[in-house]
Amino acid sequence: MKNIQQLLSELPIRSLFKESRIGIEKESQRVTLSGELATTDHPKEFGNRAFHPTIQTDFSETQVEMITPVANSEREVFEHLASLHDVVRRTLPENEMLWPLSMPPVLPENDDAIKIAKLASEKDVAYREHLAKTYGKRKQMVSGIHYNFEFDSVFLKQLHEKSDSTQTFKDFKTDVYLKVSRNYLRYRWFVTYMMGAAPLSEEGYFTGCPKGRPSMPVRSIRNSNFGYTNDESVFVSYKSMDDYATSIQKLVETGKISEEKEFYSAVRLRGGNTVAAIQEKGVGYIEIRNIDNNPFANYGITEEQIKLLHYFLMLMLWLDEAPIDSDEWLREGERLNNQVALENPLDQTSQLEEGERLLIAWLEMMESIESSDDDIRLVKGLGRLLVNPEETLSGKMLTEIIAQETQEKFAIELGNTYQASAWEKPYQLAGFRDMELSTQLLLFDCLQKGISAEILDRQDQFLKLSFGGKVEYVKKANMTSLDTYVVSLMMENKTVTKKVLDQAGFEVPAGKEFITKEEAIASYAYFIDRGIVVKPKSTNYGLGISIFKEGASLEDYSEAIEIAFKEDTEVLVEEFLPGTEYRFFVIGDKTEAIMLRVPANVKGDGVSTIAQLVEVKNQDSLRGTKHRTPLQLIELGPIEKLMLKEQGLTVESVLEKDQVVYLRENSNVSTGGDSIDMTDEMPEYYKEVAAKAVQALGATISGIDLIIPDIDAEVTPDNPGYGIIEANFNPAMHMHAFPFAGKGRRLTLKVLELLFEGVS
């Protein structure tokens, strides 16, 4: 390969160089909030581990493994990792958390108390038993991060074209990854120095270990020869793909390792199920395996770390390498890494000089490929770390641990903090907070239940879900293949909805639709002696609506018609239904949630002013702005003040204990209203009415609004007790999940259960 640095500096290659695909696997031990290894099984809420694509168990039953989907940017992979942590943490039993360190917590004295993961596959269990026997269970309890990395295929193609290589694309690509791997293995001490984060072990980790244990704090036990490594006789060559394959296959044949995957290297070549397959197809990507869990990061690794590793891998392609005729460079890399790994975290590294040379080359690369100023600044920051070992992860850890006396205390405190943070805004899903709440809830359910979710359009809340071989598309969490095209259009049209419900025998407000004023006024007779609502067919924020609860005179009626026709070319006159409006959320043939919406209000305590009561009520973390929360802040604007004035009050009025004052006429949650779950309180009769009405519309998912004067009144043929005023084809789901009062209803999960068989 010639002139690699020049090739990488030229357009278009330069701008494609940074494009890549990254995936992260991260393990963590489940522990109690006080730091003992958990004794519970992997939570059953995660469904069947046999095919859960993102939440697994590694060696032990307590070792959760989170696997992000492949992402196209550092930001994206970080978001996936964040969301997985949110899901895992909110699914854990109340007294459990994730251990924030790579090194395990204090392990039980008895080996039997360390449970091998209870997997369905006998082969998988047997393999773990073999590992336990060969390396000891305790060694297997260490956790870490694997970083899967793939260059962009257009980048590789362009690089192949522009280089004067005579190789096939497949061979060229394999050589690119081999070079990166070799350089990585040679320079990985740098990563160990910067990101190593395993200075100490807990009681019980080295129990019975023939190698002994480090006598002092180090940068990374896990990355040293005291860590989770193969026998020294296990050596694999990276000179060529053939050498790599042959040496691994030989190790298996001679029984030095039981399977190919037992080869523990800091870099694995990937792209096939076996090395033979990789040899056949060429290397697809590489897996970097030497990253320790960062205890200072909520999700074990920061977005900056992900970015730095990305640039470091690019650097490994950019850098010239030593002659590869012998495997000496590899042994040299291992030696340097072990040396750095076993240095005291607070000592200056022995490799300072090489580290500085690396950094100079790194920054040269970044200048040449025109990296952003922010990124250059980030890499420059490593220079400081190189001369300030106390600022490296292991350095900081050691300082903190000393301050807190034990590593255990240090880890327990951080673990508890992270666990609590997952519950701060339980209606959100980390990594996806820009999406609509209902979609965040649905994504939470998907992640928990092992339904693969691909975001096809983020702004549009459009997802592709896969489970058990079946693909479903979902928009806004409630628009699915469960409903037909025409039924959504039917619900969009209030007149049609009413006609269909009426024909099916449901109670709807009697009414007529007019396209001329004359016609409307001539029909006055239909509406005398009863409460009516006059409204434009397409209502916009209530403009043009007149309500006559007690009926209207011809004059008032005519005026209302005039007003309505100013807003639309079609006007509806409908019977006014007195009573309380309830939202029935129907999924399938069942009413799954019922919501009562109450106008913005405060309840007195005998001491506080209305302004103070509002302030206190607004402190609820469920309240926020712009629909980013299930409830909205109560405002004290002109409308609220006018409403108070009409009641002879001001914001400074002090309310008596339990005195309730309404601040709004309308009950919308969007203007500070309260949402009250009524699912358990509502008589079965109305739930059935709602479910059957939705069925009559031919719909599967709908929020149908019933006016009910009195839910406890006796229902007779003459008094059906309700009137249906609307069926919604895009009903809000999040307000049911996190109501102001009453039980939350996990509607998104119900939708998933209908979409996919076997979700539970």
Add this chain to the structure above:
Amino acid sequence: MKNIQQLLSELPIRSLFKESRIGIEKESQRVTLSGELATTDHPKEFGNRAFHPTIQTDFSETQVEMITPVANSEREVFEHLASLHDVVRRTLPENEMLWPLSMPPVLPENDDAIKIAKLASEKDVAYREHLAKTYGKRKQMVSGIHYNFEFDSVFLKQLHEKSDSTQTFKDFKTDVYLKVSRNYLRYRWFVTYMMGAAPLSEEGYFTGCPKGRPSMPVRSIRNSNFGYTNDESVFVSYKSMDDYATSIQKLVETGKISEEKEFYSAVRLRGGNTVAAIQEKGVGYIEIRNIDNNPFANYGITEEQIKLLHYFLMLMLWLDEAPIDSDEWLREGERLNNQVALENPLDQTSQLEEGERLLIAWLEMMESIESSDDDIRLVKGLGRLLVNPEETLSGKMLTEIIAQETQEKFAIELGNTYQASAWEKPYQLAGFRDMELSTQLLLFDCLQKGISAEILDRQDQFLKLSFGGKVEYVKKANMTSLDTYVVSLMMENKTVTKKVLDQAGFEVPAGKEFITKEEAIASYAYFIDRGIVVKPKSTNYGLGISIFKEGASLEDYSEAIEIAFKEDTEVLVEEFLPGTEYRFFVIGDKTEAIMLRVPANVKGDGVSTIAQLVEVKNQDSLRGTKHRTPLQLIELGPIEKLMLKEQGLTVESVLEKDQVVYLRENSNVSTGGDSIDMTDEMPEYYKEVAAKAVQALGATISGIDLIIPDIDAEVTPDNPGYGIIEANFNPAMHMHAFPFAGKGRRLTLKVLELLFEGVS
């Protein structure tokens, strides 16, 4: 019943009085274009007569009966009648038409040549055979109109409440209809005078008739005792519901009539399958049976006639009646009617005086109930007819027939005119011309195939269809339950559509989506060296789109990105696909139509100027404005003139023979483009690609646009030959049905076939 006139004049009753439901049944004989009774069977295109709700056969195989749905206004029932005629006429064999008279055409000498309707039900056939035997086949060949009439139920309830009646509502309602019936039977001579239209019979009608035949032209043979009447011994009382029921049941018991429906009265009480059922439930509506087909009306009756009959029936409720103790008034009514029916059409009627009294009362009623000026004018017009018998229908007929020498000639000419008129704009459906063309086509198919169609929202093109017990809803003819909610949203989102197609292995233009300019510009490298399109994600009339067919410099690319971001917050950059765009219309798993759209153009003839060529091309009845026609008029506005100028031409340029000149760059049909059906020309391969792509989207009905450089080029794995640029969830259907060139494709029928089993 007291003070009926006062009650009817008061609000709210007054304004409800005219509300009513009307349905019309109209028979016509099928004849050849030269006036012979048709010898063909009832067209098989109408499907199974056993359950066709609107197009039936009456007595004979040639006697088409059209039955409108129940309508809420005169306009509506007229529209239904018009649409049924359009459907029947366009379904008839090429050399047939509907005979425009009540009296049949010249009948074959041999009775056997008059075929009894070939019905599936043995009972129905046996009944017709009985009629043939009892009254003679020839008598049964007369046609006419039945007018079903029902007062508004709110009107009847209010009337019941406001009257001091002690009756139940059911009995009250029955008495209302009985009064109307009695008065109608008493005064029906007036209808015979005004609307009688059967002055002459043709050869063969009275053959073998024991009663003989009128010796002179009369107002209405059909409504006289020479017409289609029961034996004189058949007498039914209208004094009360019980009397009515008892007398009919007795007639059946004594064998004077074979079934209840053999009682031929000018008014039948309706509302149940048997008189016993009507007695039980009360009268629901009445059926007026003495209306002759009006030969001057395209559909056998005018909207004005429908309105006059409506008012006349209201008048029958308004008018006091003679004492009903005896049935003398009934016999009097019959006598008067027969007398008027047998008067010479051009003679003054003997009942002038009573007619004038009726009209005075009629106008009094209209003043009292505040009828519109237009309606009052319409009724006043009857006064002129009363003194000018030559202006009555039979008077006008006779005058015309004398001028044309024979009634046959007169009828043939009118029949041909009406038949031709049905083909003037075959893409429209009379009565529904305000609806979208695709919906008109779908309604045509529904009417033809016997699918009941209720318009739930006219402006919204929202229909309820029923067939074989199954209900389906359809909007805009292409939005149905065959597609899912989410698939319509998927097709609405071009990015998602592309991703799904791409993942399924279809060829789509490679591309990327950006939310910042920097990101977009940084990705330039993806797009060098190839044609690209830069566009805002939501394109509005092509604003902000830049096309670089040969690729763009970084400078041009950046500028295009800037421009696109002015229109939207998201910008797409896509590979430009060279080739011709074809619209593939897929229904189910099959490509049913393929359309090539060509920009507005004219072809020279060596003589005409471009302006003249445009004028001639615009004379095509398929061309019009505002999407009311399948093609749009070619304009000669600034854009077209500029395009000509660029070619060195003006509108006055004379083109050589066969020289084609384009007037537009864009191929939209909406700017005068031509639509060319390519369904038969397109290789099967592309049809399958389109059908499978639609399947991959999970869609059933879609218009999918393929770019194909050369439909005849060889397809290889490296050259799939196409790129899919869009899938439409609301694809136009009418342009396929009536293309500029090539065969029309009846897509709406394909949709119906998928919606309902057994439609064909």
